Amino acid sequence: MxxxxxxxxxxxxxxxxxxxxxxxxxxxxxxxxxxxxxxxYVPIGIISALIIKQIVIPMDGQLAISFPVLIGCLSTAITIKVLKMFLPSVMIGAILGWAARYCMS
Amino acid sequence: MDEKKVIIRTGFTEALPLAIAIAAYGLSYGVLAAQANFSLAGTVAMSLLVFSGSVQMVAVAMLTTGASLASVLFTSILLNLRNLLYGAALAEGLAPAKNWKWLLAFGVSDEPFVLGVSRFAKYGPDPLYFGTITGTFYAAWALSSLMGALIGNQIDPQKWGLDLAFPITFIALIIPSLKGKPVIATALTAVVIASGLEYLMPGNEFTIIITGILSPLAGLYLKRRSQNA
Incomplete structure (x- = not known):
């Protein structure tokens, strides 16, 4: 701490x-x-890298795609493009990502 | 005296819509910081002392992925480079504030820059206006961070899908700014570099720094090419 x-x-x-x-x-x-x-342009590069690090995660020395994160990201991207509102887009992405995780578990 | 009141009222009114948007980010930051094991005091202290959405969001995200303090600090220095541009552009408008400039400098960031530069272009130097909008944003950021941290501390992140909040928040931040080929090229190059580095060295902590340094070169190349065409 x-x-x-x-x-x-x-x-x-x-x-x-x-x-x-x-x-x-x-x-x-x-x-x-x-x-x-x-x-x-620097912030665009850093934020993009952070997103990739959350979608592509190392598991047992190999890379794996986290599909709940990917689905959450894609749905957020589409929603913010359409609605142009930050908080609703984040909430919709989180709900769909969470639903994907629930269905896949 | 009346003129000062008018300036304060104008500043507050013009800052309010953006302050609401900032509060939305602040709420997300508070939840994410709680998820990154920051204490309530630490979460709010960072908002009060750093007062930079991008630096704070990136810092907590990097800590969640296991980055060292040194790499978080280096990345934040990269992110802060644009403050040099903002400060230089705002300097003339803040000049009458004399020593108060050192306090007003705290407001040099994305949103105050946009409002400040547009105000100075219309009415000339106006430190009181800049102080008002910065104070409004500061209050919105600090209070919403506190609220987010309180929410984040009360719930299990995995159960409620809060761990998804990091990438989703960053997507919501980045998508609206993807305008023009150079910016899109920067983002796509970052995706390629970051994926490649993670493939070669899974989980390494230099991915973000290396990507942050190299990917803007793709945007620069495209921008230069379009200017020379």
Missing amino acids: LNYWILIGLLAASTYISRIIGIEIMAGREMNATLRLYFN
Whole structure:
């Protein structure tokens, strides 16, 4: 638990430093357009990787697809594309993923 | 005095719809943090001290998959790179705040950036407006995190399917932003790299960092190619 508190402190410090550097040091400087684009794409890459790590899970040294997670993700993707509402989409995805797990168990 | 009241009222009114959306994310974060074995105090403290949805969500998700503190920290630094852009763009609008800038800097993130930049473009520098919207978002984020943690602590994650909440929440976050070939290419490349790394080294903790560094290059390549065409 101590480690979690250390992590919270480090995350708070690094996040705040990134904010204040932007305001105090980067202000008025022309940033390279390529670097700007790169920064904008980084969160997409990280979040995509996190999703994959939840769908494809290691079991006994082999990779296995978690079908309840996959079904939950696909239904959430379709729902948010149609409804464009965050919370209902998450709830529908969770219910369908949970139902898939129940049916497969 | 009246002018200040008008600015505060305007800021609050304009921030409210986004604050509701932020509260929805906060609720999810609270549930997920409880699932990642964060205490109630730790969950809320992270919201109060870090105040960054993407960093907090990714941190708890990585901890759930067994990542080390060092890799969580490195990934959060990658995620925070865009704050440099936001801060630089907001600096002029916050300049009149003088030393209060150090407090207002806490609000440099996605939603305050969008509202702040649009306000400064119309009315010039306005630290009070920025402080109002940041305060509104901060309250929404902190309270909803607390509510989520209280809910998450009360129920069995497996039984209620809460373990599904991580990938589902991330899907709901990422799908609306998949607009344009470079962004889609970044996401697809990330899927390929992450799958490949997991295939070669199942369960390794560097997948997210390596994917986060490499996959944006695909988006950059497509963007450059479309600009040069």
